[in-house]
Amino acid sequence: LATQVCHSCFRRQAKLHRCTQCQFAHYCDRTCQTACWDEHKQECAAIKKCGKAPHENVRLAARVLWRVHKDTGVVSDSQLTSVEQLEDHVADLPAEELQQLNTHVQDFLHYWCGRKQFSTEDIAHIFGIIRCNGFSLSDQRGLQAVGIGIFPNLCLVNHDCWPNCTVILNHGNQSALSSALHSQRRIELRALCKVAEGEELTVSYVDFLNLSAERQQQLKQRFHFDCSCQHCSQNIKDDLMMAVADGDAKPSAEMVKGVNAFSKEHLEKIEKCRVQGDYHQVVKLCSECLEKQENVLADTHLYKLRVLSAASEVLSYLHRFSEAAEYARRMVEGYTKLYHPNNAQLGLAIMRAGITHWHAGQIEAGHSMICKAFAILMVTHGPNHAITRDLEVMRRQTETELKVFKENKQEYQTSREAALKSQTAA
DSSP, X not given: OTTTBOTTTOOBOSSOEEOTTTSOOEESSHHHHHHHHHHHHHHHHHHHHXXXXXXXXXXXXXXXXXXXXXXXXXXXXXXXXXXGGSOOOGGGOOHHHHHHHHHHHHHHHHHOOOSSOXXXXXXXXXXXXXXXXXXXXXXXXSSSEEEEEOOTTGGGSEEOSSOSEEEEEEOOBOOSSSGGGOBOOEEEEEESSOOOTTOOOEEOSSOSSSOHHHHHHHHHHHHOOOOOOHHHHTTTTHHHHTOBOOSSSOXXXXXXXXXXXXXXHHHHHHHHHHHHTOHHHHHHHHHHHHHHHTTTBOTTSHHHHHHHHHXXXXXXXXXXXXXXXXXXXXXXXXXXXXXXXTOHHHHHHHHHHXXXXXXXXXXXXXXXXXXXXXXXXXXXXXXXXXXXXXXXHHHHHHHHHHHHHHHOHHHHHHHHHHHHHHHHHO
């Protein structure tokens, strides 16, 4: 994605301007390049010296050490801790990951072009910190991960699988012609509900849509602690995530076991085909799997939700919106029963489902979902985030179309079909 996303504002664009020195960094225009130069100039020289850009962790480690050397560890008065004080858990790494870390250290030594030289132990410490504390960075609209960053203050916030806060990257506003008028990119800790005085602020380090034991395993492997939150210790929602279908004829344990095995195998095939871009095969595999799961697995079962998600995503990409909308509706109904009501992933899923229904001509359902998504993202992302602003535009547009639809359904369908034909012709 390095060539598709601006390295300053993180906006995705088809045509970006490449840095003429390192040939790696890409920007929307000269304004974005100028705004990013102070952060990029040392990296630019290092990439030019090496001939190519190294792994993102190596680049981040170098940025951290350039910043530490420049600002002596603490960047501002609001920073509660320095990067060097964070846990690295290098001593706890298994042999395979330790070998990978040592490879990164060697790559760093080849890449580094700063005046100050660091010991291999200091460099390994930084890589350990990145592994345990790295925060995934999304594009400007918050829809796709495009990088990794370190934010010391946030590393002090503990985990809970059902947290009272969420972390969001707000890219600020870089649309002004003068970089002096830009608002800074910032990381935000946002409350998901009312937090009582003295109550600990928590965030979730992993996606909730996994069984308690699986989340605990993920947390142990990456963050080196045993999660004992209420949802893990009491296995809350695990029953829904592995539920069988309701009906007069309850499926046998043997049948459920067989469908689970079939689903797991098919999900691996679906992901492989999706990565390869064989989307028609993805649709075929999803259809086979859903047919097998019918009357056996509930719509809250994790395997069914993952198939529904893949099917709706790929069918939308293929512009088969009516089929995609049905799968998206079922997926959202399952998500709503599992996720925290103000979970960001839930909000984004409902938003995508709403857009799919809108494109399918199902304006009433589409507008309703977009409104629900907007309410969630106002909490998780806030009114000034790019994705919330985009969603507000969609909400107003679908509201206008819904009024036209209610006044004259035939006129709405005719105008919609004309718009689709003009888009196809273009």
